Amino acid sequence: MDFAQPILSAIASKPPVYQDDFGNPDSGWGSGRHIDGWFRSGEYGYQNGEYFIVADPAIAQPPNPDKITCNAINGIPTPNLSDFVLEIEGRFVSGANGIWQIHFRRQGGFDTKNVFNYSLFRKTGGDVSLLRNEKSNMTDLPGQSHAQLPLAHFTDTDFLQIIARGSQFAVLLNGVPLIFTNDPHPDGHDSGKVFMQICNGGDEPMRVQFDNLKIWDLSNIPIP
Numbered sequence: 001m002d003f004a005q006p007i008l009s010a011i012a013s014k015p016p017v018y019q020d021d022f023g024n025p026d027s028g029w030g031s032g033r034h035i036d037g038w039f040r041s042g043e044y045g046y047q048n049g050e051y052f053i054v055a056d057p058a059i060a061q062p063p064n065p066d067k068i069t070c071n072a073i074n075g076i077p078t079p080n081l082s083d084f085v086l087e088i089e090g091r092f093v094s095g096a097n098g099i100w101q102i103h104f105r106r107q108g109g110f111d112t113k114n115v116f117n118y119s120l121f122r123k124t125g126g127d128v129s130l131l132r133n134e135k136s137n138m139t140d141l142p143g144q145s146h147a148q149l150p151l152a153h154f155t156d157t158d159f160l161q162i163i164a165r166g167s168q169f170a171v172l173l174n175g176v177p178l179i180f181t182n183d184p185h186p187d188g189h190d191s192g193k194v195f196m197q198i199c200n201g202g203d204e205p206m207r208v209q210f211d212n213l214k215i216w217d218l219s220n221i222p223i224p
Helices: 004-011
Strands: 018-020 032-036 040-045 050-055 058-063 064-072 086-095 098-107 114-124 129-136 137-140 158-163 168-173 174-181 195-198 206-219
Touching: 004 050, 004 086, 004 158, 018 174, 050 064, 050 195, 086 098, 086 195, 098 158, 098 206, 114 158, 129 168, 195 206
Parallel strands: 040 064
Antiparallel strands: 018 206, 032 040, 040 050, 050 206, 058 064, 064 195, 086 158, 086 206, 098 114, 098 195, 114 129, 129 137, 158 168, 168 174
């Protein structure tokens, strides 16, 4: 993690370029309910100083035998960013089988035919992984072993840090370095939005709550 530590040290005394503690319901993320089949179904919004996303019970997607229902927020007020450090807190509230995700360098909105982003997955079972999503084709970035950091209690709050610089990426969870990887074929996908999504594989609704999102733009911060 030699790549990550100098960057974290460099931002320690710098203010973030974007932050939201989700205490203001007019901060731009939106609230309401999606009803878009498995792709986006469930409530989302602000509550008690956090931002929540609910994914409705999982539904089948024939011919795929697996069941899943996802949900993502409607607004994306974050700036387009290339090299950055992101911090966010996330916690499962209900739902026994699913994931919460942080998408970054998102291009293409919710148009799955043209979308591109990187996705950090935090699973209920403890797995953490970083994937590349191009036109809904998800592939693991190289050199990962699907790090495990199980939750002591299901509703524990995770503190996530993502570092993106060029084609290099690092991920720390609760202060533990878990992933250091790179994209060997970045193909010009070097900037975009940040936002949250959850996916539910269970028969009951899954709810995840997020708090204290902070982003530092590294473009004007000297890195040793």
